[in-house]
Each structure stands twice: as C-alpha cells, then as structure tokens.
Amino acid sequence: MKKNSIENKEWQKADARVLGQILAAQNIEFALPDTTRIAEFFAETLLAIPGIASCRVCIENVIFQKGEMENELCAGCETLQEITAGQNEIRPRGMGIRCMLAGQANMQINTIDSCQHHFGFFVFRIDDPDAFNVYKPFISNLSNYVAISLENRLQRDLLRKARGELELRVAERTEELKRTNEDLIREIAAHQQAEESLRKSEEELRAFFSQTIDGCFYMMLDEPVRWDETVDKERMLDYVFAHQHITQINDAMLAQYGATRGQMMGLTPNDFFKHNLEHGRDLWRRFLDAGNIRLESDERKLDGTSMWIEGEYIAIHDRQGRIIGHFGIQRDITKRKQMDETRREQYSTLHSIIESTDALIFSVDREYRYTSFNSAHAAVMRAIYNVEIQLGHSLWDYMTNAEDREKAKRNLDRALAGEHLVESAYSGEEKLSRLYFEVSHNPIAAGDGTVIGVAVFSHDITERKRAEEEIARSLEAEKKAREIAEILREANESLSRTLNLDDVLQNLLQYLNRLVPYDSANVTLLEGDFQLRVAALRGYERWTDIDMTRKITFDVRTAPVLKEVVATQKSLIIADTRDHPGWIRPAGAEHVISWLGVPIIAGRQVIGLYSADKTEPGFFTEEHRRLVEGLAGQAAVAIQNTRLHDQIKRANVELEQRVIDRTAQLEAANKELEAFAYSVSHDLRAPLRHIDGFVELLQKNMGISLDEKNRHYLDTIADSAKKMGILIDDLLSFSRMSRSEMVNTRVDLTELANEVIEELKPETENRKIQWLIGTLPQVRADRAMLRGVLVNLISNAIKFTRPRSHARIEIGVAQESPTEITIFIRDNGVGFDMNYADKLFGVFQRLHRTEDFEGTGIGLANVRRIINRHGGRTWAEGEIDSGATFYFSLPQSSEEELP
Amino acid sequence: MMTIKRILLVEDDPKDIELTVSALSEHNLANGILIVRDGVEALDYLYRRGTFAQRSNGNPVVILLDLKMPKMDGIEVLRQIRSDEKLKTIPVVILTSSRESHDLETCYKLGVNAYVVKPVKFTDFVDAVKEIGMFWALINEPPPNNTRGQ
CATH class of the missing domain: 3.30.565.10 (Histidine kinase-like ATPase, C-terminal domain)
Known part of the structure; x- marks a missing residue:
C-alpha cells in the first residue's frame, strides 16, 4: 500500500471498510454457510473498494451482481459460467474469458482459483482508475482469500465425505483407505499451501495495522458463541465480557489508550467498560444484534482519563454462524467532541440569551420559512394569531391578517435585498389585540455575501406606545381643555367688559359658537313667570326672517320641552326633534333637528334659556352640554350684572335726585337757621340794649335823688341785661362755629x-x-x-x-x-x-x-x-x-x- | 361858628332812635338829625321822592344805617347808594346789632365807611354814636359837590 494514498483522508474510511471486508474474507468459510452468501459478500467487498462502480461475481452456479452492468456482458458471464461449470481442474488464468471483454472500457475480469480448483470469476467496472489502482493489490488478495476459503470448504467437505466412507469401509476397504490416505496427504499438502498463502496475507495486514493512524484491533472470544433468539443473551454477554480478549492491536490504538501492547493485549470488555459496565453491555447487545456497529462512545484511557471514540466494529463469525470475535477500527475524537461541546455551550448560552430577552427574535430563509425563533416571538404569534409556530413553516402559514402579511413581506423583501431597516409596526385589531413593535430587519449573509435569510428583532413597545398614546391623548385633551378654558376666559372677559344686555347676549352666542358649532342659536329671557322672550339670535338669517323671529315669545306652559328645562333647571339634548314628543316647532325653526337647551340660572332661578340648533340629527353631545352649561353660568352672571347695572343706574338717578332735593332742603334749612341766627343777634340784643340804655338814662335823670336801694335795683337790671348780651354773643359764636367753613x-x-x-x-x-x-x-x-x-x-x-x-x-x-x-x-x-x-x-x-x-x-x-x-x-x-x-x-x- | 351838618339816621326801632338821638344830643348833634324808618323812606329822602319830594337840595353829611329793617334792609340801601353817581360819595356808617361776619363782609364790599356794632351797654353806645357824629358831622370834610340842604 502506498503511503501517499493513506494520506488521502477521504480514502481512509474506505480503507478501513475494504480492509475490514478483506480481512473478514479470510474466514468466510466459517462465517458464510453457502456459496450465495459468499458471492454476495464478495460483491459487497468489491463495491466497497474505491474506484469500482459495479461488479458481477460468478461462483460455481451462483451469480451476484452489484451495480449496473450491460446486458450483453451479463449474458457473456452466464455463457462463461456454463463453460467453466463443473470444471474443477486448474486452468490457466483468464483462459477464454478476456475475449469476452473486448471493447469494454474499464472492465476487468479475474478468476477465482485456488491452486487446485477454478471456482468462478468476477467482472467489475472501474470508474476511477486512480482510486482503484491503490487498491488493485487487494483484488488478488481478496480473490485468493475467497478461493482459499472455498478450497478449504471444498476440502473439508471432501474430507468429511472421505472420513465417512472410511468408517464404513474401514474393515473391508483397507486398500482403498491407503489410496484415500494418499489423497488425504495430498489434500493436507494443499491445505498447508493455502495456509502459507494466508500467512502471507496476514503479514500484509500487519503492515497495514502498523501504518494506519486509526486504531485497529481484533478481539476474539475464547470459545465461539451463538447469538440468536435461542440463547440467554445476558448470560452470553457475561461470558463475552469475560472471555473476549484483545488478540491483535496496532500502535495507533495503543497510542489512543496510552498503553503498551503488554497492557492492552488480553483485555476484555470488562476491562474497557469497568467505568460503566451497563453502557458497555448495552453497546455490545446492539452490536451483536446487528453484526456490526458504528458509534461514538465515551471510553477511558488506561490512566482513567475520558476520551471519545468513533469506531466501527464488525463481528466475525465462524462457519456455523457463531461469533468468534470482532474486528474494530476506531479513532480518538475527543478534541472534536470538546470543540462540539464548546460550540454547544456557546449555542446554549446564546440560546438562553435569546430566550431570556423580551425581544421577539426570529429568522426566515428566502422562502420566508422559519429558521429560528425564540419563545417570546412564539408567544406573540400565539397571542395575535392563536397559532403554535414551527420551524420550517412559512411565516405566511401563520400570519393570517392580510395587512400584516403585506407589510411583513415588504420589510422582509427589503432585508432580503440587503437592507438593514428599523421601523415601527403593529399587529392585530386596533383597540383589541393590537400590539406595537419596533422591528429591525437584518439580512443574514452567507460566507460569500449572498443573503440567505433575514433575522428579525422586534421589541414589543406596546406599553411604551400606549403610554405615548396616552400622553398624546392627554396632551390633546389638555390642549383642548386649554382652548376651551381660553375661550371661556375670553368670553368671561368679553362678557364682563360690557354692561349692555344686547352686547352680552351677542357675545355669548358668538363664544358659544366657538365651543359648539351650532347652525343657529338663541337666548330667550324669562319675563314674568312664563314668558320666554327671544333676546338674542344668531344664524337664523339662513332660514327665516330674523325680525319676525326676534319677536317670538314662548309661553312655557304651552311648550313642554321649555317647561321641562325651566322646571328641572337641567339642560336637555334632543337628538331628533321630529320624533320628540312635545316638541313645538315655531315658525322660523323648521330647520331645527338637533336641539340643545341649557337653562341660564342665576341665584337658583332660571332667568333664561340658551338654545342651540343643528340641522342634522344627533349632533349635540354631553361635552357640548357641559361646555354650554359652563358658559351659561358666566352668561347668567353677566346678564345679572347688566340687570344690576341698570338697577344701579336707575337707583343712582333716583339717589342723585334725592341728593339734589335734600341739598335744597338743607340749604333752605340752613338759610332759615341763618335767618334765625341773624334775628337772634339783631333782635334779641336790641331789647337788652334798650333796657341798659333806658336804665342809664333813668339813673342820669334821677341823679342823686335816687336812694341806695333803688340804685342797686337799677344796677342789677343793667347787669342782667349785660350778662344776657354776653350770653347771646357766646351762643352766636357757638352757632357760627358749627356753620362756618x-x-x-x-x-x-x-x-x-x-x-x-x-x-x-x-x-x-x-x-x-x-x-x-x-x-x-x-x-x-x-x-x-x-x-x-x-x-x-x-x-x-x-x-x-x-x-x-x-x-x-x-x-x-x-x-x-x-x-x-x-x-x-x-x-x-x-x-x-x-x-x-x-x-x-x-x-x-x-x-x-x-x-x-x-x-x-x-x-x-x-x-x-x-x-x-x-x-x-x-x-x-x-x-x-x-x-x-x-x-x-x-x-x-x-x-x-x-x- | 361851626356849621351843623345834617345826619340821616335810618332806623326802624323807635327805642333805638330815642337812644341814638339821646346820645347825639349829649353832644349837640341832635339838631341836624333826620330820621327815616326804613330803607324805602331812606331812598325816597335821598332821591327826594314821595314825602320828601319837596325837601331842599343837598345830601346828608353822613348816613347812619341800620341793617335789619322792614321793606328794604340796610344792605340794599347801601347798594343803591353806592351804585348811584350822585349818592355814592356820601359816607355811610352801619349801626347795627349784627355781628355776623357775613354782614360785615358784604357791607365792606359795598364800600361802607364804617361798621359799628351797637353795644349792649348804653354808655358804650353813647360813646360810639358820639364819636361817629363828631367825626362825620363835624370833622370830616364832605366832597365839594355835596351841597348842603336845609
């Protein structure tokens, strides 16, 4: 075997298989009971050899074919088989056979011959001559092994037959025995020759053993065992585990186990699986059931360290089909396994990250089929579409909403075109199951840069979205409330700026229109207990003569709707006046379909009524009612103010008149008082002066004739008059003090x-x-x-x-x-x-x-x-x-x- | 010999007339006294109307004028006198019981020459009247055109 061929890794496994088969071929005489099985084995072995595409094995009267073969060739083979059938003598190799293959490219034909017999031939087609050339030497080995096995079997059969005859004829056929003995001796010699050939093969095998980097070994039983339904397999396993020994082992395998040949030779399954005997027995059970096994297993080196083995084991049977041992070829894959393990751990970590995130993650291939997804995504799909998604299924199988699907497809297609995109999306019915997402689409590129799929990451932003919407809504509401407040404030300011009733009412109608977009509206004011007089109008020009309308007065007693508003002091919305019982339609109000009536209440008394009209039904809302009520309150104050103002104005005029009158009275009284004071000062003193004057004159005239007593009288009179004069002067000054400015x-x-x-x-x-x-x-x-x-x-x-x-x-x-x-x-x-x-x-x-x-x-x-x-x-x-x-x-x- | 000059006394109260005359006579001024009893009579005299139509020419040397009188009061008389070119140069002395500042003010505004409040005490009254009489009737030189009547 060429060294360089072994280096080709692709072939290594083939090597192993071929070698296994070839090695197995040595003992097929025991393992395979009949020629058919042998032919089959031979054909399988041939086909296992790299470079051989098909073969046809013809042994004795059996033909076994593997792979395609031309009909013509097959027919040729049958003819050839007929020719050589029964011819057990040795013939020159390839005699009369090769001619059959003339014109057939890449075909080879070999005979199966022992040194004594021709058993058959085999034809095979080579489709890869380079590969085949490496194995070419094995072909002859294989054919030799099979030939030897067939020869051995033939010999054994002959021997058995001979021995039988011998026993029968032991007595009377001594002569024959001798001859037969000679035959036997001859047979034995042939057998020895065959064994020599076998030994040569073994040497070759040993060379392979020592050179291959895979561990190879034979593990043979002390005694063959039967493995079928008739035996107690567990007991049999007990035996096998104790009595199957390593009988052959190569250096590569010793290296795997870190052991010397001495340590390894003779080891039993019990030794190999002492760390986990049950596992070992389980493997053996499967192996023996199948006849071969290919597996990865966790084994122990001799020093106890764990190693992963990938190996293939082939049971070896004897002729009775009993198992005599097995051949194994195995390789240390611990490093690969560790790498796998690392990769699995990494994957597991990644997986748990993906699973633990709230983000929805999935990926699809170019056909939109799921290639991965996390449970968050699955949960959302379940929530939205009520489905359990599965890998390999198209996204469209689940996404039943056409709008969702269209949108998803658009995004996926963009990503498939190589674009990274992030955008917001939503799914499901609005207000019900709608969920919002922030979705990023990421193209998945293969090594050569082509996009093979899309990874989609979605964050469920429904909460955020809802919060944003809530904020937006409340902002909107706040804005609206501010606008309304502003209108109300303006209205209030405007209403309080004037004290003219007409202005107040016109302003009121104007501001109401900004709050409630009515078609027409009016304000009626209550006069007396029952008469509601129209005090202000707006918007009626379009429908009627407003001068006429202006003169309208409603009698509350005859208008049930108005009566209700006035009596209950509560606003009333009529969605459709056409079917409202008690609605009275005065001239000029034919257009009124929706109606909103709000009482204007001042001091718990209804002082008037605000009516808003709309030509369409069901227009006015509770909000309109509230707004109008709010303004009606201000209006009531403003109206009351104008009324108070009028009253005050009237009162002022009256008061002014009273002041004028009073002043005139006071002035008159003052004049009288002055006149009185004048008379007092002038007239009251005059008599005094006279008294004094005439007393003086009297004294002067009487002269000394006046006696003392009478003089005293006169003095007293004069003194009294003088005192009274002083008194009057003081009184006058006191009076003057009060009056003077x-x-x-x-x-x-x-x-x-x-x-x-x-x-x-x-x-x-x-x-x-x-x-x-x-x-x-x-x-x-x-x-x-x-x-x-x-x-x-x-x-x-x-x-x-x-x-x-x-x-x-x-x-x-x-x-x-x-x-x-x-x-x-x-x-x-x-x-x-x-x-x-x-x-x-x-x-x-x-x-x-x-x-x-x-x-x-x-x-x-x-x-x-x-x-x-x-x-x-x-x-x-x-x-x-x-x-x-x-x-x-x-x-x-x-x-x-x-x- | 000093010529006795005529004094016009406008006074409604007979007792006051008596006392005034008594006071003036103490100083020999009584002969020149002409007495009228109210404002109308005073103006009749000055304008020589009615009962005084036949009187001789000439204005009094001084007019002693009471304020409070029937028919026409002293202030009105004073106003007439002061608004008449022929009469306005005649010295007028108000002789009254009134101390009212209002009266005082009005009289001075109208151009009265003196304002004398009649004292309650007779001797004081006599002194006052005497001084008035002496001054206006004897000492004061009347304006040149003031022809003396009989």
Whole structure:
C-alpha cells in the first residue's frame, strides 16, 4: 500500500471498510454457510473498494451482481459460467474469458482459483482508475482469500465425505483407505499451501495495522458463541465480557489508550467498560444484534482519563454462524467532541440569551420559512394569531391578517435585498389585540455575501406606545381643555367688559359658537313667570326672517320641552326633534333637528334659556352640554350684572335726585337757621340794649335823688341785661362755629399758644403764673378755630388758678402715635369733681358758681365742637382743689398734607 | 361858628332812635338829625321822592344805617347808594346789632365807611354814636359837590 494514498483522508474510511471486508474474507468459510452468501459478500467487498462502480461475481452456479452492468456482458458471464461449470481442474488464468471483454472500457475480469480448483470469476467496472489502482493489490488478495476459503470448504467437505466412507469401509476397504490416505496427504499438502498463502496475507495486514493512524484491533472470544433468539443473551454477554480478549492491536490504538501492547493485549470488555459496565453491555447487545456497529462512545484511557471514540466494529463469525470475535477500527475524537461541546455551550448560552430577552427574535430563509425563533416571538404569534409556530413553516402559514402579511413581506423583501431597516409596526385589531413593535430587519449573509435569510428583532413597545398614546391623548385633551378654558376666559372677559344686555347676549352666542358649532342659536329671557322672550339670535338669517323671529315669545306652559328645562333647571339634548314628543316647532325653526337647551340660572332661578340648533340629527353631545352649561353660568352672571347695572343706574338717578332735593332742603334749612341766627343777634340784643340804655338814662335823670336801694335795683337790671348780651354773643359764636367753613392750613401749635398767652396778658396782670410750654407739634387745622380752642382752655386755666398764689400752667404733648397726637393743658387750679367730667363739655354746663368764676358755659362746648370737626377728641381729668388737665387730640397729618 | 351838618339816621326801632338821638344830643348833634324808618323812606329822602319830594337840595353829611329793617334792609340801601353817581360819595356808617361776619363782609364790599356794632351797654353806645357824629358831622370834610340842604 502506498503511503501517499493513506494520506488521502477521504480514502481512509474506505480503507478501513475494504480492509475490514478483506480481512473478514479470510474466514468466510466459517462465517458464510453457502456459496450465495459468499458471492454476495464478495460483491459487497468489491463495491466497497474505491474506484469500482459495479461488479458481477460468478461462483460455481451462483451469480451476484452489484451495480449496473450491460446486458450483453451479463449474458457473456452466464455463457462463461456454463463453460467453466463443473470444471474443477486448474486452468490457466483468464483462459477464454478476456475475449469476452473486448471493447469494454474499464472492465476487468479475474478468476477465482485456488491452486487446485477454478471456482468462478468476477467482472467489475472501474470508474476511477486512480482510486482503484491503490487498491488493485487487494483484488488478488481478496480473490485468493475467497478461493482459499472455498478450497478449504471444498476440502473439508471432501474430507468429511472421505472420513465417512472410511468408517464404513474401514474393515473391508483397507486398500482403498491407503489410496484415500494418499489423497488425504495430498489434500493436507494443499491445505498447508493455502495456509502459507494466508500467512502471507496476514503479514500484509500487519503492515497495514502498523501504518494506519486509526486504531485497529481484533478481539476474539475464547470459545465461539451463538447469538440468536435461542440463547440467554445476558448470560452470553457475561461470558463475552469475560472471555473476549484483545488478540491483535496496532500502535495507533495503543497510542489512543496510552498503553503498551503488554497492557492492552488480553483485555476484555470488562476491562474497557469497568467505568460503566451497563453502557458497555448495552453497546455490545446492539452490536451483536446487528453484526456490526458504528458509534461514538465515551471510553477511558488506561490512566482513567475520558476520551471519545468513533469506531466501527464488525463481528466475525465462524462457519456455523457463531461469533468468534470482532474486528474494530476506531479513532480518538475527543478534541472534536470538546470543540462540539464548546460550540454547544456557546449555542446554549446564546440560546438562553435569546430566550431570556423580551425581544421577539426570529429568522426566515428566502422562502420566508422559519429558521429560528425564540419563545417570546412564539408567544406573540400565539397571542395575535392563536397559532403554535414551527420551524420550517412559512411565516405566511401563520400570519393570517392580510395587512400584516403585506407589510411583513415588504420589510422582509427589503432585508432580503440587503437592507438593514428599523421601523415601527403593529399587529392585530386596533383597540383589541393590537400590539406595537419596533422591528429591525437584518439580512443574514452567507460566507460569500449572498443573503440567505433575514433575522428579525422586534421589541414589543406596546406599553411604551400606549403610554405615548396616552400622553398624546392627554396632551390633546389638555390642549383642548386649554382652548376651551381660553375661550371661556375670553368670553368671561368679553362678557364682563360690557354692561349692555344686547352686547352680552351677542357675545355669548358668538363664544358659544366657538365651543359648539351650532347652525343657529338663541337666548330667550324669562319675563314674568312664563314668558320666554327671544333676546338674542344668531344664524337664523339662513332660514327665516330674523325680525319676525326676534319677536317670538314662548309661553312655557304651552311648550313642554321649555317647561321641562325651566322646571328641572337641567339642560336637555334632543337628538331628533321630529320624533320628540312635545316638541313645538315655531315658525322660523323648521330647520331645527338637533336641539340643545341649557337653562341660564342665576341665584337658583332660571332667568333664561340658551338654545342651540343643528340641522342634522344627533349632533349635540354631553361635552357640548357641559361646555354650554359652563358658559351659561358666566352668561347668567353677566346678564345679572347688566340687570344690576341698570338697577344701579336707575337707583343712582333716583339717589342723585334725592341728593339734589335734600341739598335744597338743607340749604333752605340752613338759610332759615341763618335767618334765625341773624334775628337772634339783631333782635334779641336790641331789647337788652334798650333796657341798659333806658336804665342809664333813668339813673342820669334821677341823679342823686335816687336812694341806695333803688340804685342797686337799677344796677342789677343793667347787669342782667349785660350778662344776657354776653350770653347771646357766646351762643352766636357757638352757632357760627358749627356753620362756618373750615380752612385747614399748617398751624404751629407752639407759636399759636404763645400768641394766645400774649393776648390774654391783661387777665394775668398781678398774677404769679408759671408757664411750662413744651415743644408742640405742627398740625393741620383751621387756625382761627384752633385759636379759639387754645383761648378757651388757656383762659380757663388762668381763671381757675386765680385762687392760687403761685399758679402753674403746663402745655405739652401727652401722647403721640402715628395716627393721633394728644395735647394737654394742665393747671394747679381748683379742679373739678370727676363725677361731672362728662358734663364739662356740654352747652351751658357749669361746675362753679358764677360769683366764683364768671362764664357762660359755652366755652368748652365750643372746644369740643371744634375738635370734633377736626376729627379729634376731647376729655378732662381733675380733682377738686388739685387742678385739672384738659386733653384734646388731633389726627396726625402726613407730611404731604402739611402745606 | 361851626356849621351843623345834617345826619340821616335810618332806623326802624323807635327805642333805638330815642337812644341814638339821646346820645347825639349829649353832644349837640341832635339838631341836624333826620330820621327815616326804613330803607324805602331812606331812598325816597335821598332821591327826594314821595314825602320828601319837596325837601331842599343837598345830601346828608353822613348816613347812619341800620341793617335789619322792614321793606328794604340796610344792605340794599347801601347798594343803591353806592351804585348811584350822585349818592355814592356820601359816607355811610352801619349801626347795627349784627355781628355776623357775613354782614360785615358784604357791607365792606359795598364800600361802607364804617361798621359799628351797637353795644349792649348804653354808655358804650353813647360813646360810639358820639364819636361817629363828631367825626362825620363835624370833622370830616364832605366832597365839594355835596351841597348842603336845609
């Protein structure tokens, strides 16, 4: 065998098979019971040889053909077989046979001859001469082995026959025995020759054994075993496992097991499978049942390390069909296995990643058939289409929605054309099972770059989508609400900008149209309890004469629909007035099909009604109703405002008239009062003057003739008149004080006080008075009036301290707050009883006798009147004989007010 | 010898007339007094109308004018006097019981020469009247065209 041929890996397996077959051929005399089986074996072996396409084996009277062969050739073979049949003598090889193949290309014919017999021939066709040439030497081996086996069988048969005859004729045919013995000896010699030939083959086989890189071995039983239904296979296995030994083994196999030949030889299955005996027995069972087995198995090297073996094992039978052992050829595939394992782990990892993701993943080939998918995808397909998807099935088998399918196909086709695309998609019925995805399509390219399929990754973005939609919806709603709010706000602003009822109602109808797109609308206002008068209209021009419509008045009692709205104070939507019981259709409202009536309610009273009309049925919605109700509320306020405004306007006019009337009355009264005061000052004093005048004249005329007593009388009369005159003057000044107009200027109280004290100097002559004048503020007041106050208070202080040898009069600020300033005037005079403090400031109220302290009782009343007119207060504190303090307060004037 | 000049006293109250005359007579001024009892009479006198149609020419040297009178009050009389070219130069002294600032103001605006409030005390009244009489009837020089009547 050429070394280079072995290197060809493709042939290695063929080698093994061919060698196996060839080796098996050595013992076919035991294994195969009849010629037919042998021919069959031969043909199979031939066909196993690379390069041979077909063959025909003709042994004795048996023909076995494998593969195609021309009819002509077959006929030739039959003829040839007839010619050579029964001719057991050795003939020159190929005699008379080759001529048959003349003109047949690639055909070879060989005879099957032992050294003594011609058993037959075989024809075969070579379709690959190169391959065949490698195996050419085996052909003769094979033919030799078969020939030897046939020869052996023939010999054995002959021997058996001879021995039988011998036993029968042992006594009387001694002569014959001798001759037969000679024959026997001859036979044995032939047998020996055959064995020599066999030994040569074995040497060749050994060479193969030592050179092949695959492990080869024979494992033979101590005794042949029968393996069929008649035996207890388990017991048989017990035997086989203990009594089948490695009898031959090559170096490659020793290397596989890391052992020396010494260690390996004689090992039994028990030794090989001691790590897992049951596994071994199971393998053996299958192997023995089938006669051969090809498998991968987990075995142990001698040192116990695990290795994966890929091997083929062929049982060897003896002639009785008993198993005598087997031949095995095997290879260490641990490395490949490990690589497979790694790959499987990687795949498993990848698989678990793909399975654990929420993304939907699948791939299809160019025919849209599933080549992979994950369970998420399967679940979604189940959810949408109610199917269980399977690999190899077309996507279209499941995707029953035409729209989905069309869209999916478009995308897949684009990806199949090499495009990567990412886009949104959805599946299923809207609002029901619709799911949204973000889908990326990725072409799957083969090594040469051609697209062989598409991997599709989809993320279920339904939640996100729903959330987005929800946001969009709420944004939309919010926008709408804002618009409505804006309209309502504008309406409110517009409605509150005017106090004219017509404007209000027109604005109202206009804004309502922005909220509710009616065809026509009107506002009716309730007059009295039952009459709804049309107060404003919009949109009726298209249907009717609006001047007529404007004059319409509804009687609530005769219009059930209006009555209902007014009575319940609730809005009413009529989808179709044509079939609404109680709908009364006034002239000019023939076009009204949908109707929305909203009461305008102010202070829990319906004051009117808003009606919106539409020429199509079922137009108005609950939302319309709410919007109109919202605006109707504003309208009610606006309408009430205009009404209030009218009332106020009327009231104002009335009030103004009343003010004019009242002013006139007051002016008249004032005039009368002035006239009264005038008469008092003029006429009341005249008699007094006369009394005084004539008393004076009388005194002058009587002269000294008037006695003391009468003089006193006259003096008293004159004095009384004078006192009354003073009284009248004080009263007049008090009256004047009330009536005269105040002229407020900045008044320096310190300055004013000093001025008053200066003026009162005459009254303080011959008096010891200590003046304590503090720093007094500037105030805003009527200077003349305030002067009157100080004159009164200071002169009182002077007056009531008259009994004191050392009088002390103090003027100062008692208290100052941001709103008020309080001035006091304190003296150490006779004081007063606090019980009468209230009476001090009353007109004509006096606490002292006139003989003690002169006065009319008007002064303090005047003080109080003046201070009150300035917005201040007056009060006094005192104690009899311990002096008195008079206070007056004035409101603080801000800096700006001081001129 | 000092010529007695005529004084026109316009006064409705007889008691006041008596007292005034009494006061003036103390100073020998009473002879020149001509008394009228109301505003209408005063103007009749000045314009020589009615009962005074026959009176001699010439304006009084001074008019003592009460304010509160029947028919026409003193302010109206004063207004007439001051608005008449022939009469407006006649000195007018208001002699009244009224202390009303309103009256005072009106009178001064109309061009009164003096405003005297009748004191309740008679002696004061006498002093006041005497001074008025003395001043206007004796000391003051009347305007040149003021021809003296009989």
